[in-house]
Amino acid sequence: MLGRRRSHQLVYSSAAWRSIHPLDRAHIILVAEHLKPMAYCGFSDLRDVREFVSKGLGIVVLQGVGPTSWQRSGLDRLVFPSLGYLVCNSPKILKAMTAARLSQGAMSMRLQGRLLGYPRCCVEEYMQPTYEKEFTIEVIKSVTDRWAFRFALEAVGLFLDGKSFPSEFYYRMPSQTPCSVSCRPSLKLLSRWAAVIEKYDPEAAEALTDGNKYMAVQLQAVAEKLRKRGFTSSAQLRRGYVHRT
Numbered sequence: 001m002l003g004r005r006r007s008h009q010l011v012y013s014s015a016a017w018r019s020i021h022p023l024d025r026a027h028i029i030l031v032a033e034h035l036k037p038m039a040y041c042g043f044s045d046l047r048d049v050r051e052f053v054s055k056g057l058g059i060v061v062l063q064g065v066g067p068t069s070w071q072r073s074g075l076d077r078l079v080f081p082s083l084g085y086l087v088c089n090s091p092k093i094l095k096a097m098t099a100a101r102l103s104q105g106a107m108s109m110r111l112q113g114r115l116l117g118y119p120r121c122c123v124e125e126y127m128q129p130t131y132e133k134e135f136t137i138e139v140i141k142s143v144t145d146r147w148a149f150r151f152a153l154e155a156v157g158l159f160l161d162g163k164s165f166p167s168e169f170y171y172r173m174p175s176q177t178p179c180s181v182s183c184r185p186s187l188k189l190l191s192r193w194a195a196v197i198e199k200y201d202p203e204a205a206e207a208l209t210d211g212n213k214y215m216a217v218q219l220q221a222v223a224e225k226l227r228k229r230g231f232t233s234s235a236q237l238r239r240g241y242v243h244r245t
């Protein structure tokens with residue numbers, strides 16, 4: 001019998017593996033390498049490919065689970081699976097998820113967040129957003145039509161302050177919403193994820209980082225628009241008014 005490492009290498013260098021969308025490969029690598037217990041992603045509609053990859057990587061794949069309405073839109077931005085799969089690294093997780101899906105509600109969401117590998121602070125901010133208390137409606141509206149979360153508002157603030165966007169966030173998964181641009185658990189987690197995805201599949205890493213860079217460019221454009229309206233710093237975004245002289 002092949003060792004785990006050799007078996008994983010065989011999969012990662014196969015044509016079957018490359019037939020899977022590179023963004024989905026990034027999700028699958030994190031699960032197969034035990035960096036997170038579970039992922040919702042696309043996979044392959046070909047049964048032979050699914051069987052070869054799941055057996056070689058020792059993962060459990062369930063079709064038709066998770067979000068199914070998100071559409072792919074090309075490699076130049078983050079894309080979501082059009083046909084959902086649940087990929088996990090142990091049958092126990094599948095059992096826990098089945099129970100969680102039946103219960104729904106807050107406990108189920110917390111469990112899903114944990115199994116997707118997201119830090120607790122980020123799951124809580126996602127479930128009960130706090131940004132409305134801190135940013136004004138004008139600013140929120142200019143940012144969150146597409147990205148309704150604190151992370152995006154703070155990223156715009158970084159650009160206004162002329163600070164750089166932390167490169168760890170280029171490895172953010174499409175459905176991952178860090179609670180803040182300075183979330184330490186996210187930064188730590190993402191630098192680990194980055195190293196592993198880069199090691200096993202540079203093409204998957206490129207697809208993921210390209211999508212996140214596209215989002216950063218869009219947020220930078222929002223910052224420039226706000227600058228034209230008189231906002232010159234992140235502090236002004238928070239206070240919500242502009243000193244006019």
Ligand SMILES: [Zn+2]
Pocket residue numbers: 119120121122123178179180183184185186
């Ligand atoms: Zn967080």
